[in-house]
Amino acid sequence: MGVYDRALEIIDLEVKAKTVSGTAELLNIKELILDWGEIVGIVGESGSGKSILALTIMGLLPKNVFVTKGKILYKGEDLLKKDEKFMREKIRGNEITMIFQDPMASLNPVFTVKNQLSSVIKVKNPKLNKNEIYKKAIEMLDLVKLSDPEMTMNKYPHELSGGMRQRVLIAMALSAQAKILISDEATRALDVTIQLGIIKLIQELGEKFNLSTLFISSNMALIASVCKKISVLYSGEVIEKGNTNDILKEARHVYTKSFLASLPTAGKKGTVLPILEGNYPSILDKPKNCIFSDRCPIVTDECRDKKPTLSAISDSHSVSCFKNLDSDKTDKGA
Amino acid sequence: MVEDKKNIIKNNSKMFLAIKLKNKYNSLKTFLKLLFTNKLTGFAFIVISALIIIAIFASILAPYPEQGLGKVNLDEVFQSPNAKHIFGTDELGRDIFSRLLYGARISLSISVITIVIALIIAIPLGLISGYYGGFVDEIIMRITDVFLSFPPLLIAIVITSFLGPSLRNAVIAIAIAWWPSYARLIRAQVISVKQKPFISASKCIGTSDFKIMLTHILPNSIAPIIIQASMDMGSVILTAASLSFIGLGAQAPEPEWGLIISTSRKFIMDAWWYTVFPGLVIFITVLSFNLLGDGLREVLDPKTRVR
Amino acid sequence: MGKFIVKRIAGGILILLVAFTVIFFLSRVIPSDPAQKWVGAHATHEQKEAAIIELGLDKPILEQYVNYFKNLLRGNLGISIVSHRPVSVELKEAIPNTLELVFISVILAFLVGMPIGVYSANKENTIFDHTGRVFSVGILSMPTFVVALFLQMLFSTRLGLLPLTGQMDTMTKLMSPVESVTGFTMLDSLITGNWVAFKDILMHSILPVLTLMSYPLGLTARMTRSILLEVLNEDYIRAERAYGIKERKIIWIYSIKNVIGTVITVLALSTGYTLVNTFVIESIFSWPGVGNYIGRSVVNLDYPAIIGVTLFAAIAYVILNMIADIIIALDPRVRVVGGED
Numbered sequence: 001m002g003v004y005d006r007a008l009e010i011i012d013l014e015v016k017a018k019t020v021s022g023t024a025e026l027l028n029i030k031e032l033i034l035d036w037g038e039i040v041g042i043v044g045e046s047g048s049g050k051s052i053l054a055l056t057i058m059g060l061l062p063k064n065v066f067v068t069k070g071k072i073l074y075k076g077e078d079l080l081k082k083d084e085k086f087m088r089e090k091i092r093g094n095e096i097t098m099i100f101q102d103p104m105a106s107l108n109p110v111f112t113v114k115n116q117l118s119s120v121i122k123v124k125n126p127k128l129n130k131n132e133i134y135k136k137a138i139e140m141l142d143l144v145k146l147s148d149p150e151m152t153m154n155k156y157p158h159e160l161s162g163g164m165r166q167r168v169l170i171a172m173a174l175s176a177q178a179k180i181l182i183s184d185e186a187t188r189a190l191d192v193t194i195q196l197g198i199i200k201l202i203q204e205l206g207e208k209f210n211l212s213t214l215f216i217s218s219n220m221a222l223i224a225s226v227c228k229k230i231s232v233l234y235s236g237e238v239i240e241k242g243n244t245n246d247i248l249k250e251a252r253h254v255y256t257k258s259f260l261a262s263l264p265t266a267g268k269k270g271t272v273l274p275i276l277e278g279n280y281p282s283i284l285d286k287p288k289n290c291i292f293s294d295r296c297p298i299v300t301d302e303c304r305d306k307k308p309t310l311s312a313i314s315d316s317h318s319v320s321c322f323k324n325l326d327s328d329k330t331d332k333g334a
Numbered sequence: 335m336v337e338d339k340k341n342i343i344k345n346n347s348k349m350f351l352a353i354k355l356k357n358k359y360n361s362l363k364t365f366l367k368l369l370f371t372n373k374l375t376g377f378a379f380i381v382i383s384a385l386i387i388i389a390i391f392a393s394i395l396a397p398y399p400e401q402g403l404g405k406v407n408l409d410e411v412f413q414s415p416n417a418k419h420i421f422g423t424d425e426l427g428r429d430i431f432s433r434l435l436y437g438a439r440i441s442l443s444i445s446v447i448t449i450v451i452a453l454i455i456a457i458p459l460g461l462i463s464g465y466y467g468g469f470v471d472e473i474i475m476r477i478t479d480v481f482l483s484f485p486p487l488l489i490a491i492v493i494t495s496f497l498g499p500s501l502r503n504a505v506i507a508i509a510i511a512w513w514p515s516y517a518r519l520i521r522a523q524v525i526s527v528k529q530k531p532f533i534s535a536s537k538c539i540g541t542s543d544f545k546i547m548l549t550h551i552l553p554n555s556i557a558p559i560i561i562q563a564s565m566d567m568g569s570v571i572l573t574a575a576s577l578s579f580i581g582l583g584a585q586a587p588e589p590e591w592g593l594i595i596s597t598s599r600k601f602i603m604d605a606w607w608y609t610v611f612p613g614l615v616i617f618i619t620v621l622s623f624n625l626l627g628d629g630l631r632e633v634l635d636p637k638t639r640v641r
Numbered sequence: 642m643g644k645f646i647v648k649r650i651a652g653g654i655l656i657l658l659v660a661f662t663v664i665f666f667l668s669r670v671i672p673s674d675p676a677q678k679w680v681g682a683h684a685t686h687e688q689k690e691a692a693i694i695e696l697g698l699d700k701p702i703l704e705q706y707v708n709y710f711k712n713l714l715r716g717n718l719g720i721s722i723v724s725h726r727p728v729s730v731e732l733k734e735a736i737p738n739t740l741e742l743v744f745i746s747v748i749l750a751f752l753v754g755m756p757i758g759v760y761s762a763n764k765e766n767t768i769f770d771h772t773g774r775v776f777s778v779g780i781l782s783m784p785t786f787v788v789a790l791f792l793q794m795l796f797s798t799r800l801g802l803l804p805l806t807g808q809m810d811t812m813t814k815l816m817s818p819v820e821s822v823t824g825f826t827m828l829d830s831l832i833t834g835n836w837v838a839f840k841d842i843l844m845h846s847i848l849p850v851l852t853l854m855s856y857p858l859g860l861t862a863r864m865t866r867s868i869l870l871e872v873l874n875e876d877y878i879r880a881e882r883a884y885g886i887k888e889r890k891i892i893w894i895y896s897i898k899n900v901i902g903t904v905i906t907v908l909a910l911s912t913g914y915t916l917v918n919t920f921v922i923e924s925i926f927s928w929p930g931v932g933n934y935i936g937r938s939v940v941n942l943d944y945p946a947i948i949g950v951t952l953f954a955a956i957a958y959v960i961l962n963m964i965a966d967i968i969i970a971l972d973p974r975v976r977v978v979g980g981e982d
Contacts, residue, residue, distance in 0.1 A: 058883050063765070084888075093885030100883075105876035110898045120884045172884055374775070480659045484958050488917045492951050495939050496667050572784055576921050579786045581940055595786065599925065602790060603798050610794070613787040621782035628778070 006073070007180055007212035008034040008057070008096075013070030015049075015056055015236075024283040026052045026065065027236040030310055034180070039206065039213040041223035041244075043259070044233030047280060050216045051101070053233075054184045057214075058098055059087040074180075094124045097178035099202070101185035103165035107157035113168050114153040117141070117175065124176035140171040144201060163194035167201070174205060181206065182214045187222070199226060221263055224248055229316075232256050235281050235291050238310060242317030252319040254296055290321070298323055368633045375629025378622040385619060389439040402432035404587030412605050422607035424597070430608065433589040434615050440590050441619065444505055445570040449563045451509035452516055457559075459513075460520025461547050465528060475521070478514035486511035487573050494582040501590065504583035508573050512566070519562055523555030530554075561630060568623030575616055591616050649966050653959045660955045665709050668944055669702060718952070719945035723937070728949035731934065736953065737824040738808065739919050739930030746850045747912045750857035755904060758865025763892055765870060773862060780859035789852040789922045796848060804845050806927035813841040849926045853918055857911035864907045865900060872896045902969050909965035913958050920950075 015027035027049045034040050044050050055061050057072055059079065072079040079091065100106040108116055117137045122128065128136065134153075141149035144167040157165055166186065173181065183202055187195040203226060206213050217223050223230055224244055231241040232253065240253040251257045258276045278295035281287060290296070290303040302322050312318040370376040388395060396402045397419075407427035415422045421430040463474040481489065486508065493507035527533070528551060536546050575592030577583035584590030586597070591612050598608035680692045693699050697708060712719070718728035754777075761773040797805040804810070808826065809819075817837045819830045827846065830839040872878065873896055881891050923932030931950055938946035 060882055088885055092883055098883045100880055102876055106880040108877040108895055123885050480656050483656050485914055485917045488954055495947050609790050617783050624782050
């Protein structure tokens with residue numbers, strides 16, 4: 001996969017939003033790496049900045065949101081320095097593509113599937129003629145396992161079910177043979193029974209096309225079942241990251257632990273799920289100390305004074321907390 | 335002892351009133367602040383305040399009050415704007431500036447009276463329609479359908495031409511053309527309010543329908559109608575001026591803006607000021623009302639964009 | 642779909658029936674004396690009695706009502722009190738002239754207003770957008786008659802570029818009269834290849850058209866902008882961008898189709914407003930259309946003529962509303978009832 005060993009490298013990214021009541025800090029990510037062929041999970045509750053991260057990579061931020069510093073490296077080039085035209089023609093669709101969270105709203109209601117799918121295919125393959133485009137479109141719909149591609153082609157979005165729409169969207173997303181896929185809560189709006197099918201499809205197609213995937217979700221169980229690596233996002237910052245096993249078995253951050261504890265498991269029948277006291281920090285004037293200090297049950301004076309940085313506790317696992325580093329028995333080097 | 339209690343109550347109620355007033359004052363302050371965040375809305379607010387003051391004090395502010403009301407001054411016909419007559423004079427030598435000041439009084443009172451009449455028709459009908467529903471509702475709504483199928487100006491033209499041209503009839507005609515939209519609005523409000531639990535509670539303790547409508551439903555559904563009504567001021571002024579312009583509204587020598595412009599047409603070749611100043615005055619007035627309406631809508635409901 | 646159209650047409654006819662009835666009773670109930678008007682102020686008592694019988698005013702009101710409808714169906718709108726000619730004939734001459742003005746104005750307003758709105762939305766909060774918004778609010782706040790007079794002052798009396806009033810110069814009327822083919826004078830001059838007359842009518846129509854198009858222009862620009870801004874914030878537009886579709890295609894094809902239904906409705910409604918505006922401004926330009934006709938009738942309280950014009954406006958209005966509703970119903974989102982989640 002080329003000379004670049006990293007598919008996507010996000011370094012020191014800071015994203016802010018201008019609102020009526022002041023400037024809001026949406027993202028502050030020191031480092032996030034996606035290797036070729038890998039599936040990396042980003043987990044966090046709503047409002048943690050997951051979707052903003054996806055949109056920042058795509059260069060599709062809303063008008064009042066802007067990147068204040070940092071780099072997003074793709075094939076050695078900083079995407080944040082590229083202009084709209086370059087992003088549109090060279091990146092979006094054929095290098096990096098995206099599946100959105102709401103298939104109901106993400107298809108244009110007044111155009112048929114055929115029209116929308118063909119125009120995506122045409123943009124990236126301008127030399128194809130009408131017949132070839134049609135063939136390709138059918139092929140794509142077949143690939144996403146829609147039972148009757150020919151019929152689906154002539155339907156308007158409102159005539160399709162949620163699951164079918166998401167499949168159509170995946171077909172659109174993949175029809176330009178992108179290298180990187182960002183899946184932003186692709187199954188959130190779907191019924192639980194359909195979710196699994198879509199997840200499997202994304203996994204399968206990922207392997208087939210050798211995609212590197214950034215899998216964003218608020219569902220820890222889902223993330224854990226799909227991804228090899230996980231980053232936990234809290235209020236726009238990565239507070240813990242590691243291999244899936246690290247996170248599931250040896251989570252260090254109180255937040256991650258409470259996130260995991262809230263997963264209902266078969267063996268824990270009858271236990272009361274823990275509730276984390278306190279509220280999410282306001283993004284308007286973020287504390288200069290540890291962003292979690294207000295809610296942390298094991299908070300110390302140090303946490304209220306200084307801001308912890310993401311430090312490694314093993315080769316694959318790092319956490320952003322003073323306390324858990326110090327009290328850690330296996331590794332005190334960091 | 336009793337005296338003491340009375341005093342306490344008295345003092346308390348005084349305090350209560352003071353707090354209430356202060357709250358009112360504070361919310362007014364934030365409201366104005368919001369209005370002035372948009373410069374255009376602020377400008378409109380100032381213009382309209384000035385207009386209201388002009389309308390009230392026209393007789394003091396006008397340099398030639400008698401001419402404003404129609405006194406002829408044949409010594410000074412068709413004077414172009416000068417220090418004595420800043421907007422010039424008309425074919426009867428009257429000071430156009432003074433007449434326009436008096437015109438503000440007419441235009442503003444026309445629009446207020448028209449909207450009040452329209453509301454007087456619309457509120458009972460809308461209340462009954464929304465509260466009782468069923469057949470009565472169906473009938474009233476079909477009637478509003480017919481009215482709403484035609485532009486208010488057309489309805490007003492037809493009615494005034496039957497009633498006979500005069501300012502009073504123009505007001506009646508515009509009110510008749512205008513009420514259905516308010517009736518619709520009130521009905522919609524009533525339907526949403528009548529499902530609230532406190533209405534069922536009142537019914538349970540045996541309050542009469544009439545009292546429920548008057549004391550519970552109306553106060554809870556009136557706000558949007560008042561807002562809509564204040565936003566309609568500009569359009570009503572425009573409609574009234576148009577009626578006067580085609581000769582169905584105000585009659586000479588009333589200093590109505592539309593009528594002044596209508597008269598000025600005959601002299602368009604020679605006396606530009608006669609048309610230009612009244613035209614600009616109507617334009618700025620209606621513009622201010624429209625801008626204020628837009629601003630109000632944005633402040634009160636930030637979700638709906640300016641339409 | 643067919644069922645919807647039939648239902649809509651039936652509704653339109655019902656509204657017209659109610660409107661006609663209201664107009665009839667207005668004309669009979671309101672204290673005015675048609676018979677006196679008919680014979681003039683100085684007529685004798687006998688003349689007036691005769692007129693009452695001639696106009697059918699002695700019959701019971703219900704019979705009058707039935708007769709009124711019978712006459713309407715026959716296209717008989719009565720005789721004008723002023724000219725003593727049939728109102729239907731006079732209207733037949735006037736209507737095409739008005740419709741010509743209205744259609745040209747509305748189409749031009751659409752062609753200019755829509756791109757302004759689209760461009761404004763696309764360049765939200767730039768100088769172009771701000772100017773466009775102030776311009777459209779301004780234009781909507783300008784009474785049509787003031788627009789008309791200001792245009793006359795600028796282009797006719799000041800600059801002398803365009804004729805002040807009328808549809809044709811008297812010379813043109815005499816030297817190269819327009820043969821009547823369709824009744825639409827400008828169209829006829831074009832069809833018959835009467836270039837002298839065509840050019841003359843064109844010059845005369847510039848000011849009325851500019852005046853009439855101001856309102857729909859402002860409205861179209863404003864509406865297009867605000868709806869388009871909403872659409873551009875939709876998820877599907879973001880998805881289209883994410884898949885690399887060209888911005889121009891997104892704006893001019895993918896979002897426009899979502900907007901166009903609403904814009905066309907606005908347009909149909911503003912066509913109605915424009916029609917009523919001709920009532921105010923045709924007399925300013927002495928344009929021989931319906932507006933001029935009703936202006937004259939109103940001054941003389943010529944009731945048959947006023948009723949005739951009102952009926953015409955009512956029919957035109959109901960038809961316009963009907964067209965707008967049917968166009969909206971063609972939208973695939975509306976087509977399947979209950980198809981949305």
